[in-house]
Amino acid sequence: MDAPAIYRIALDVMGGDNAPVALLEGARAALQAHPELFLHLVGDEDRLRPLLAHTGLKGELASRFAIVHAASVVDMDDKATSILKEKKDSSIRVAAQLVREGKADGVVSMGHTGAAMVASKMVLGTLSGVDRPCLAAILPNMQGRPTVLLDVGANIDCRPDQIAQFAIMGSIYAEGVLGIPGPRVGVLSVGEEEGKGSTTTREAAEALKDIDLNFAGNAEGRDIWNGKFDVIACDGFVGNALLKSAEALAEGLVQGMKGVFKENLLTKLAALLTLNGLKRFAARLDYAEYGGAPLLGVKGVSIIGHGRSNAKAVHSAIRAALMASEHRVNDQIQASLGRLMSQAGSQETS
Amino acid sequence: MDAPAIYRIALDVMGGDNAPVALLEGARAALQAHPELFLHLVGDEDRLRPLLAHTGLKGELASRFAIVHAASVVDMDDKATSILKEKKDSSIRVAAQLVREGKADGVVSMGHTGAAMVASKMVLGTLSGVDRPCLAAILPNMQGRPTVLLDVGANIDCRPDQIAQFAIMGSIYAEGVLGIPGPRVGVLSVGEEEGKGSTTTREAAEALKDIDLNFAGNAEGRDIWNGKFDVIACDGFVGNALLKSAEALAEGLVQGMKGVFKENLLTKLAALLTLNGLKRFAARLDYAEYGGAPLLGVKGVSIIGHGRSNAKAVHSAIRAALMASEHRVNDQIQASLGRLMSQAGSQETS
Known part of the structure; x- marks a missing residue:
């Protein structure tokens, strides 16, 4: 019973x-x-x-x-x-x-x-x-799926083993809550090739290679948006800067587009003609779908x-x-x- | 003569x-x-x-x-x-x-x-x-002006005095080449308040306070795009990640919008109706205007x-x-x- x-x-x-x-x-x-x-x-x-x-x-x-x-x-x-x-x-x-x-x-x-x-x-x-809890942002990527970026601000200076822990926690969350089987996990770096990056990120990547995790190597800034990785781990300083930059850039671009549509009667007509498509595109990128950042x-x-x-x-x-x-x-x-x-x-x- | x-x-x-x-x-x-x-x-x-x-x-x-x-x-x-x-x-x-x-x-x-x-x-x-040359990205902000972000990848692990040097070099470039009088200079951090940030960024900010420069304090990721600062200094790891993330995000959003306009005859008409406005908006954000990244x-x-x-x-x-x-x-x-x-x-x- x-x-x-x-x-x-x-x-x-x-x-x-x-x-x-x-x-x-x-x-x-x-x-x-x-x-x-x-x-x-x-x-x-x-x-x-x-x-x-x-x-x-x-x-x-x-x-x-x-x-x-x-x-x-x-x-x-x-x-x-x-x-x-x-x-x-x-x-x-x-x-x-x-x-x-x-x-x-x-x-x-x-x-x-x-x-x-x-x-x-x-x-x-x-x-x-x-070692340290971390905040994970669930970001909508251009494939219409979520990418987990963590840490986005709970920790400023991080050791390699802490970043490796973030990656593991992010992978478990992506699988359990976001329903991504065997999430592809990366460590944020400045080049795809193994060995690129800071001392910290190289050691974090090294630590992740030997454990039971779908580790896919170094991720770059662009990989937050292209869907190549499901989970990207970094220290909270970088993650926070990336998150705030992306929010402001996306909002600026959307505001700019809205301004274009509001210019005159013809552009307002154009807005009506594209409304359904715009809604579908916006839905793919809607953060409300994922609801919030888990503190893991x-x-x-x-x-x-x-x-x-x-x-x-x-x-x-x-x-x-x-x-x-x-x-x-x-x-x-x-x-x-x-x-x-x-x-x-x-x-x-x- | x-x-x-x-x-x-x-x-x-x-x-x-x-x-x-x-x-x-x-x-x-x-x-x-x-x-x-x-x-x-x-x-x-x-x-x-x-x-x-x-x-x-x-x-x-x-x-x-x-x-x-x-x-x-x-x-x-x-x-x-x-x-x-x-x-x-x-x-x-x-x-x-x-x-x-x-x-x-x-x-x-x-x-x-x-x-x-x-x-x-x-x-x-x-x-x-x-101490170290650095690469400066000249980014179009939402005010239609350039923001200088540096270093964007020439140096990975940076000391505070090196980040302070980047800020000074960026300020001189912004004034001399981009024609911005008394550029407002910031150090990238995770909060506006003095004292926020990593040990490195706090010391860099401290070093910049006492010199002949229009130092405006801590900048956040969002400030790259809102025009609040003319020059934002950070280490090359963070700057590189920010630049690559922004390029991919902006491109993804633009591609998504293009996709919406190409859906059918009516949306193609909408594209025509908004063409001038879109061109004006795009011109404000055109990186081609600034031509390239100086290695300072x-x-x-x-x-x-x-x-x-x-x-x-x-x-x-x-x-x-x-x-x-x-x-x-x-x-x-x-x-x-x-x-x-x-x-x-x-x-x-x-």
Whole structure:
């Protein structure tokens, strides 16, 4: 008599530009799509309760969510570390606390990225065998598939073995959550050829060659977008710069195109004529499909979404947290990194 | 009785995807636009001579260029270091040699980037006071102006003082060649706030605060595109990854848009209706406007263009070499870095 599998996700309903409504709408969509989901909606109870019916959180869904009160929210002006002192009662901290206490399997937040990282690292703690948790961006590539780029900002100066760990964690996530069988894993470098790169990346690549992983060698900046790799590992400094550059460039190009279409009546007609094609192209590149960046290597699942997330992105982020829980991504990470460490240990002693 | 100022640029006519015709056409346009220019056209004389009249290199222009024979070309499959041994007679090496021998002020190449870098570094040598030459990408930002990103691949692991030197060289180039008065200079980091970043970038920023430069603090990845900075310095690993990522992302987005316009008759009509606007937008972002990446810090001027350069990009690259010569960019670099070193020296001894 198997117990029905229920996975419990704590959603910080107060974080993000469109909070709380887009968060509640995303929650509703996720509950409807995933019968195995239970949601803790963490936020200001007085503010949330009147919005529930309005956002469809009613009827038979009512038994599958609960409001957990949190008195404050981390604002964009607050420091990431404010959750440790001034804002202990913030929604992101309370949500993380639910995971720590075993009341939830994962936490999802669209609020202050730094605060969500601090909450996940300090409240949840680091998985055994993991040297440093890292943030993975799930980027849409030109093949219409996701490329996992990690670390994108949790760690600045990284050692080779840490970058190798990022690659392993990214590979497990890509397979378990994104459904990519045998993900092709690369280390970001400045040339495809073996031996190119910095001392750090060469050693990271060397460490990955001998382990049970589909290691495909050095990746270059262009490979983030062409679909040649499924997972690309780098230090958090490079990853953060790449992510912010790409966001700004893509947004600038899209804004420029929109400007062209708005010039006059004829160009507005042109916009109408291309609308379907533009929508299809945009859908292939829609980050909302993937919902958020997992912070990998912490105890419990943590998905950190973009502040601008809409309901669809919230739903996708919750789905990602659910799948990471179901596929036991953390158990796999612990097992893989444990094997790696025992290999390294036996090599050292042999 | 001032002697008329004549600047002599050695053009590797054999390098690049569109060589030699686009190179010769660009040469002709540059000669027509700049009466102070003399060009050494370096390449296979037998192949070039029949193309001269065809590309307009005739008539009164004939007194302002000369063919300098080079027996071979560095192919894309060759190693960058092939110019030191197997391909000593290659067009890029012969062109660099002209600068070394004082017969030319600068060298321009659209061929093998690595070979052009090796030729410039090994044949020309490094300017006194410069620790390491660096490659600067001139990128079109969303304000329709150039942003100088450097280093984009000449150096992999960099010290803070080297990144500070890149910033100074980039600032001098931006002012002298791109005509930006008092360029706003930043060090690439992972947050705007002072103190954010790696140990290396924090120290580089610290070094730049006290010198005669319009230092505007930490830049982030997004600032490459928003026009907030004119010059952004980083190590060559990060810069190379950023450049290759941006090229691939922009190309992917443009290809995707082209695909949308080609879908059917109505979308082809839409393309026609937006043609002028698209052209204006594309012109703002046209890298051909800036022509190539200067390798800063070598003795003599070296401009390295994209392999895909068309005649316009060749013309722009020659113009950049001409302006760097006219504005004595190298003298300024030597003077600035000399001052910096003597300051550092007096601080150490005080």
